[in-house]
Amino acid sequence: MGLASKLAASQGAPGGPGGYPGGGQQGYPPPPGGQQKPGAYPGQQQYQAYSGGQGQPPPPQGQYPPQGQQQGGYGGPPPQQQGGYGGPPQQGQPAGPGEIAAYKQSLQQTIQEKRLQQFYPPNSQIIDQVANKASFQVDRLCAQWRINKEIANDIVKLALYDIVLFIDDSGSMQFEEKGERIKDLQVILERVAFAATLFDDDGIEIRFMNQDPPANMTSNVKTQEQVNQLMNGHRFSGLTPMGTNLRKKVIDDIFLRNLRSGRMRKPLLVIVITDGQPAGEPQTAVFDTVRDAVNEAGRSPLGTGAIAFQFAQVGNDQTAREFLGKLDADPAVGPMVDCTSNYETESEEMLRANPPVELTPDLWMIKLLLGSIDSSYDSKDEKTGGSGGHGGYGGPPPGQYGGPPPPNYGGGPPQGQYGAPPPQQGYGGPPPPNYGGQQQQQQGGYGRPPQGQPQYGQQPPYPQQGGYGAPPPPRY
Template sequence: MGIHEDIQQGKLTKATLAQYLGDNPNILNELDSATGYPPLATAVTAGFSSEVEQLLTNGAKADALTRDGETALLLITRPKTFRNRPRIVQLLLDGMSADSVDATTAAHGNNTPLMFAVLNEDHESIRLLAKAGASLTVKNENGLTAKEMADRAADKTIALSLDPKKERAAFARLTSLVVSLLLYIVAWVNKAINGVARRLFELNPELNEAGIDKKINRDGTPETTEFVENVEAFVKGNPTLERFFKGNPSYIQDLAEKATALKADQTTPLGSQDLLPKTIKVTLHQQVIYCDDSSSMKRDGRWAAQATLVNKIAQITTRILPEGDGVALRFINQDVNDSSENLSLEQIGKIMTGMSWKKGGETEIGTCLKSKILDPLVYRKLQAKTLARPLLISVITDGMPSVENKGALVEAIKECGEKLQQAEYPRNSVKFMIGQIGTSEKAAKFLEGVGKDTNIADMVFVTTDQLDEKLSSFKENEGNLDRWLIETLFSPIMQTE
C-alpha cells in the first residue's frame, strides 16, 4: 500500500507521513500513476481535512498541479456537494499565491473555483474565495464572470456572499427592513378591508422615505391577489429579506396575517399605533430568556414570579411569529430537555411547570451565559456564517454572581461584542435586557454597575424596575403589563436606533 491508498482510506497519520518522507523526500511532488494527482489533490478529493492540513504543514504545495493542469482548489470546488469543503478551501487558500486562486483549465469550461462555488451555491466557499481576492471579472468559455453568474442565480443571497461588507451591512438593516415591510402590509390590509382613509405613512413615516409602496406596487393600487404577488416578488428581489423569510411565501403571509390580527385585537395594546412597531421589532429578534435557578430563588415567591414573567415574555414575543418559530430558554444551573431555539408558548409553559430552583445552585451567570447561550447561539453561527437574526437576550437574576469572578458577566458580554466586530457584524447584533427579581441590595448594586460599564453600554439595558414587584403591580391590568413589558424589551433596541 502506498501514500495515495493511505490517503484515500483516511489512514495517513503523522507517523506514516513521516515514514513516507523519510523514505522519499520528494514524495509530495510525485503524481499518482492512475489519477495523475499529487498527494495533496488525492487528500482534497477524499475530503479528509486533517490529511490536507498534515500535507500542507509538511511542505506540500497548495497550488501544485495535477497531470491535467488542475489545482486542488479547482478539484474541490467543482462537485455539487463535498464533505468538509469550506475547511479544505480555507486550508488551501492560506497556502496559495494570489495568482493561483483563479487557475482553471479549458476542460472545465474555464470556470474558476469561485464560479464553481457560485454554481453550487456554496455560500461559505464563496465568502472565502472572495476574501482571498478571487476575480469577479475574469470570464469563462461562455463569456460570463463570477459576478454575472451570481446575479443570475436562483438564490439571490449568492450575490451578497460575494461582498462580505455588503452582506454584513444588509444584516444590520434587516430588522428595520422587515419591520417596514410588515407595517406596510398591515396598513395596506387595514386600508383595503376597513376602508381606512389615512395614508399608511401616518403609521410609520420612514416608509415614505423608503418608497416601499412604489417598489412593491409599481402600477398603482392592486387587488388583493396581485398585492400578495407583488409582496412576494419584492421579497424575492431582496436577498436579505428572502433569507429572513426562508424563501417561503407562506412565512410572509403568516407574519402579515398575525401582525394584522394583532392590530385589530382590542384586548391588548400591543397592536396600537405606538406599540405595534416596537412589538414587531422585538419579535423579529431571536428571543433568548436566561433564567436564574440558584437556590436563593426559593425565597419570597421569586421562582413563581420568574415563571410568570417567562411565560408572559414568550406570549407577547410569539404573537406574530409563524408556526415553528419561537423562543430559546436557558437556565444557569440546569439544562432543559428541549434545547431548541424555537420553543412554542406551550412548550415554554411545560418546561417552567416541570422546573424549579436547584438546591445548592450557584449563580455563575457570566460563565453559563457564554457556555449555554453565546457559544451555541452566536459564536458557532458566526463561524458557520449562519447568523440570520439579531438576538435579544433577557437576563433574569436575583443576586450577585457566586463561584465565578464578579466581572464575568461584563467580560462575557464584552467578548461577545468583540467577536461580532471581528466577524464584521454590528456589535448590537446581540442585545441584552437585564432585570432583577427580589430585593437584594447587593444584587441591585451589582446590576447597576453592569449597566454603567462603558465597555458594553451599547449592547446592554439594565432596567431599574424590580421585575417581580412590577409584575405584581399589574396583576389586575393585563393591558398595562403588556405595555410595560414590551417597552422594557424594546429599551435595548431603542438604544441602538
C-alpha cells in the first residue's frame, strides 16, 4: 500500500475520525500482537502519533505535553487532563515566555549545527518573529497531521530555509504500480507546501525533471489547489536525467544565480523526489552536482550551510533504493545529503525495531522534511554494522521514536529543552547539554560553529550528517 493509500486508509478507518483501523479510544493503534515487546517501558510499544484528524481541535496553545506525568509511560495514550495534551483544548491561550524561549533555542541550535550564522547573526529579529508565532503554527500542524506536539515542534526549523522540490516526472512514475507513485507524489507536494507556508508566505518552488510548466504554476506554490492545478494533466514521460537537470534547473537557475548576485536571504533546502535511479546521463552526474553546489557555497561568504539536500523515494523500485544507498554512503557526498526510502520500506524497518515503532505517513513526512537539516532525524535510519541497537539502522535512538526515555525523564525537562527556559549564555555560545538530543562537541567539530569565519575562496569542512553505514552522532 502506497503512501497516499495508507494515509487515506488511516484517516478514514474505523475507530473514530482519523483513527487507525481497529484502534482504541482517540485512534491510538493497538500494539503488535497485543503484547508489550521486550525492552519497552510501560505503555510504550509504538510511537503514538497525535490522533487529531480533520474536524478535531488542535492541542492547547501555549503548552507542551507535560513530561513524566502521563499514565502508562511516554508514548502511551495521554491522560484526559484539563488543558493537557490529549485533553480539552484551551482556546486563545498565548505562548508563554518559556515556550517562546524554547523555540528560539531550537532555532539557534540549528543555526549553529548547520552553520547558518551568515544568514542569521546574533540577535536576529527573524528568529524572534518565528519564535513568537511558532506555537500557533505548530498547533495548526498538529490539527492537520497525525503527530503530537513534541514532534511537531521541530517543524519550526523549516522557517530557516527556502524550499525547492525537484520532481521526477519520468514515464515510470505513471506506468509502474498503477499510478500509485503519482498519487504519493501529490500527497508529498501538498504536505510540503502546507508545512513550508506555516512560516513563509512565499510558498515553495517546484521544478520537474523533464517537463517545464509555466513559471506561474511552479513558483510560490502554497495551497492544495495550486498543487492540483499543477498536477492535473502533467505529462509523465521520458528518462531520469536526475543530476543533469538538477544542476540546470535548480542549482544553476535558482541557487547559484541568487548566491552570486547576493540575493540569498535564506539557505536553500532542495528536496528531490524520485522513483528510480538516474538514466540517460553519466553515472556520477548526481554526485558531481551535489558536490559542486556545496563546494561553490563553501567558496562564498555564506559557507556550505547555504544549501541542503534531501533525496526521497516513491515507489518500490529496488534499483532506486540501491542508488540512494550509494549516494548516502559515499564518503565525499554522503555527509552533504540525507536519503529517505519510500514509506513502505521505512515503515517496515521501524516495525523491526525493538520495541517496534508505528511509523505513520505523517511521521515519514516529518523525516523527509527535516532529515537534511536536523541530524536527529537523519540518524534514525542509519546502519551501525547491522547491530540494530539504539541509534542503529532499524533501531530508534534513545529517547526517540519508541526508544527508552532519556535521562531526567519524569523529572521535568533539563535546562535548554522544550518547556524549560534556555541557559543564560548568549546566542552564539555552545548549545546546552542534552538540548535537542545533541551531544556537545569540541570547538569546531560536528554541531558547532567552526573556529573563525571562512575566508572567501576557502572551503570550510562540511558538517557530517552520519551517512549510511556510519554511526549516527552520539545521543543522550
